[in-house]
Amino acid sequence: MGIIRDKKAFWVFLLPALLFYIFAVFYPIGESIRLSFMQWNGIGDKVFVGLNNYSAMFQDRVFYQALINNLIYLLIVVAMQLSIGLFFAILLTFMKKGVMFVKTLYYVPCIVTTVAITQLFRSIYATEPQGLLNLFLQSIHLNQWTTSWLADIRTVLIAVSIPEGWRFTGLYMVIFYSALVSLDPSVYEAAKVDGATELQVLFKIKIPLIKEILLLTLTMCLTGALRGFDIPFLLTGGGPGNASELMSTYMYKKAFSSNQYGYGSALAVFIIIESMIVVIILRKVFTSREESGKRNLTKGRVKMWKSQRRGA
């Protein structure tokens, strides 16, 4: 037991993992930052170009398109994952039998490989032969809505966002379900006794109580969506044109298709900064609410205390 109490010994055990982490995470980030100030085509020497890559980035039409596309992608993915996940989790809490079975079933897409999911959705969206989606639209006499979802510039961005949203819905459902069932039943049963409806219990008691979990999942969801790459890249490669281009697919194309490793790295650095900003904003929003909540609580206590004193 003595060795655990020794603080220096911690380092020995932590060191291998820490070294690996530094090597696998911090070193590549550092290299990306360094490369973003260089011009390099993968052959020969790197040339230092200062902030040229960044100034080129802010003048690049496709960069802005990718950024806007990324935000739309983010909205769709986050909205789908959280709202559907939460909705299913709530429905599950009402189930008496077979919860485990449903949970497992909905979780399956999370463990299916990305390439398989891509193929699945490629078939769903296909026009040749007609995919599931178009067949469904035809069967309900909406022939005018049938289209080649991945080739039509008006639908392609939504079409590449949906698989990512669908895929992790099960994961968030499981997280929300665990949070909901772990709540102390006496709290909402008391409310029910006082005449609260199921909806009131849900929105006024259960959801506010799992706020911490919501923050965690929102962070996971947002950072995941900001890094979104695999499904959109495999489905369309950012196309047609740049209609479904995301920051990550654009970065990849610039670095590995166009051999502009410096410019690609500048885009990568932008993605890192963008993700960090989003997380910081999110934390600020939630913390300031919590703080104001605490402040209100303290104010209330002070008032109560004062009135008590006055009364005394």
Next chain:
Amino acid sequence: MKKLVNMICIVILLGVSLSGCASNAQGEKGDNSGADKVTKVTWFTSRPVDGSIDQTMKEIAKMYSEEKGGKWEIELETTADRPSYLQKLKTFIAGGNMPDIIDIDADPYCKELVDANMLIDVKQFLEEEGKYDSFYPTALKYQAFTDGTMYTLPLEYHVEMTWYNKEIFDQYGLKAPATMDEWLNICKVLKENGVTPISVDGVDRWPVQRYLAMIPFRKTGNDFIINLRDGNEAMSSETGIAAAKFLQEIGGYFNDGFAATDYATAQSMFLDGKSAMYYIGDWEIASMQEAYDAGKIDYFYLPMMEGAKTGVNEFCVNSGIGMAFNAKTFDEKTKDFVLYLIDHYGSVYAGKQQMSPLKTELPENIEFSDLYLRIQNDMNHTGENFLKPWDTYLDADSNTIMQDNMLLLASGDMSVEDFCKLVDDAIRANSTK
């Protein structure tokens, strides 16, 4: 203090064990290159897995290895998907680990490797060894850079043509077009009758880029694209605009959602009679054979146009992606294998009903189909000019921008002017880098 010493000891031990792993790995690599051991050559390749080239190379490598008493071995690392292959290759090279033999087109990236003295001068090698004339001149010309130098060895030889469904053509009283206008007219008639005129693989981009290159080739040969690359010509010039307009017009006759249609789907659409025409090279002979034998399909080469500079027998001929050799590891042993390969490749490859880039007598024990012999005859009578794919001329970034946006142009989602401006801007921006 004692604990600190213990800690240092552990760190040292860890370091020693890690460096032990490293030296062990180096040792194994060293053994492989040793004189008495098996020589291992890595060919990082992008050919269809278990396709004719793959099979031919394995057979020849086996024959050669047997002759050398098993002391020689070639390791094929195949990535058939071209974009993935190029990404892996570029990453290997950027990381300083270029394989011994690679597949590469004679494109600007290859030129950069040449300028960095990383590739063997294949033309010089063939001339020194007296093998230059063993190849068909067009097959070698395709591999050459504009300045005439050549750093890649051809392993295939192809012509590209438009296949058409004879039954559909007969039904509407159509015949193979002789001119571009006739071709567009055929498409119009078919579309009016509810038939998909052309199925196209837009996912791979290159088939669409061929349509963009057709008019400039007929008007100027490859001069337009060479000048465009060199900044002496613009996409917004008369020829460039004509090319873009043609793509936009013929793009209206492509199958719905062609941008998301892959190679296999486009081909099966044609073979299932769901589209009337399909542009592909002779490498798909095996797929076309059955329908051709049944008299259902036929083919025509690139139609002519008024004022054309190139002839009827001049169209897209290519010798595919070439094989290039790492200048650092190209030793006598590899050289010996390459010479052996050149001596044996032609007959083995042709025996698989493929067009060989090496002049060879067709093996007598194999019966070649009429289609094969007809195409081979066509190839023997092609003209001096041939349409060289545009992606082998343009730098990677300009090419990506052109390929991304031509899909929008062909689907009518981008105007001809916008497309030409984008391409011109991209080429200008990249030429200054």
